[in-house]
Amino acid sequence: MTPIHEPLSEEAASRLVQVAALSKSPFVIRGGGTRSLHGLPDGADVLSARGLNGIVAYNPAEMTMTARAGTPLEVVEAALAEKRQMLAFEPNDLRGVLGTSGIPTIGGVFATNASGPRRLVAGAARDSLLGVRFVNGRGEVVKAGGRVMKNVTGLDLVKLLAGSHGSLAFLTEVTFRLLPVPETAVTVIISDLNDAEAAAAMATAMSMPVEVSGAAHLPESVRSRFAGGALPQGAVTALRLEGLAASVAVRSEKLIAAMTRFGAVSHLEAEGTRRLWREIRDGAPYADGTPRPLWRVSVAPVAGQQLVAALRLETGVDAFYDWQGGLVWLRMEADPEAALLRRYIKAVGGGHATLLRARPEVLAAMQAFQPQAETITALQARVKASFDPAGLFISPMVG
Structure with missing residues (x-):
């Protein structure tokens, strides 16, 4: 059985990595274990962040939060909901499509740069990340960034860790910015467009001064698997507007007027909008229990x-x-x-x-990520050597 190490403090994690560096014993880094279907390499232990749990600081006035990496995402979102705040980038939950269990962690969200539909206007997860603490491959504890936007110390290092999938360091703490929850939201729907027509409609909508915060196209082959069948028949092109109710009303009128030249237009109110975009975020049509x-x-x-x-x-x-x-x-x-x-x-x-x-045998034999150009691969190798000279951190995907 694979040994699983769950340090309860940053210092304990540091000691574990220092010992592993001496023996060159590799680790697979794991958050909540929700995203990886890849088997563990021979001889690798699991280094889990689950023991590093809890919100360290939350400043609603400055819209920033600091949390330990193993803090469940649902705990973070519950604390934010009390103050009507949210993670701007809508982190997705891939348990349905992957058929995994576990509990998503805030560290896993940033380690995978998990970004949902609002990425169009709010940026990816890495764009909300202000600071990190981590243990590198030498067992050293490193801090980069800060708790407010004006503190840009180590900003490039912060961005580098986001999306590194546990291959560079063991995240122990993250600091990130927040946004207010919109008062309301609606989705403007154009029906029966083919893929090329939908691309043109979405481009037109995004060029308008109406602040579209989500633009998606659901061909007829998947439409019935969204929003509990509440969508109109045929292909659906969906455009989301969020904000103050009065503003959303005015902007939706302008958007509907512009979209009528592409096809029949309808809309979803706030509750239907929330459900639809959650399903888009999580790839709901493919949560089908198949490999x-x-x-x-x-x-x-x-x-x-x-x-x-x-x-x-x-x-x-x-x-x-x-x-x-x-x-x-x-x-x-x-x-x-x-x-x-x-x-x-x-x-x-x-x-x-x-x-x-x-299928497991396919995953085992195939590279999960897009191969990079030789120059990028060489740069990645130099970065890896700087963070993790002994090559301890070998996790291909974390969650």
């Missing part, structure tokens, strides 16, 4: 539908689009088709693909 290969592909917004159209000429795929078409949730019907997918990503201008799910 069919599932990718998250990030490309330029105009390229998403081009990528899917090209793939459909050669293989069976199912897809829907977030981030104005720039994020493609892509399910293959049989094999992951990694070489084919990455060839077409290059053809549409480049991007990034992450294999979230597949």
Whole structure:
């Protein structure tokens, strides 16, 4: 049975890593264990953040919070809800699509740069991260950044840790900024657009001064698996507006008037909007209990539908689009088709693909992340050598 280490303090984590560095014993870093389907490498122990639990500081007036890395995300969000505040980037919950259990942690959110539909206007998780504390591969405790936006000490280092998937260091504490919860929200829906028409409609909406905070397209193949069947028939192109009720009313009128030239327009009120965008965030259509290969592909917004159209000429795929078409949730019907997918990503201008799910033997044999150019790979190797010279931290995906 794989040994699992759950240090209860930063100092205990430091000692564990120092001992491991002497014996060159590798660790797989784990938060809540919600995101990884990859098996553990031979000889690796698990270094878990679950023992590092609790909110260290919360300043609602400055809209900042500091929490230990193993703090459950639900604890953080409950504390924020009391003050009508939120994480701006809408971290997704992939337990449904991955078929995993566990409890998402705030450290795992930032380690994976987990970012949902509001990334269009609020940025990714890393853009909300102000400061970190971590243990590097030498067992040294390092602090970077601060608790207020004007303190930019170590800002680049903070950004580097976000999205590193536990490959550089063991996060022990994170400080992040917050936003107020919008008073209300509505979703403007255009019906029956094909993928190319939807891309044009979303581009038009995003160019308008109406502050669209979410833009997604749900082809007819997935539409019935969203929002409990409350959506209109046919393909759905969804545009979210949030804010003060009076402002949302005015902006939605302008948006509806502009979208009527693309097709029939309807809307969802606040409760339906919250449910729909939560399902978009979490990839709900693919929480189907199967191991069919599932990718998250990030490309330029105009390229998403081009990528899917090209793939459909050669293989069976199912897809829907977030981030104005720039994020493609892509399910293959049989094999992951990694070489084919990455060839077409290059053809549409480049991007990034992450294999979230597949049969265990496929995951074991395949690189989960998009291969990088040689220059980027060389830079990553130098960064890795600086943070973790003994190569202790080998986790491919954490949560």
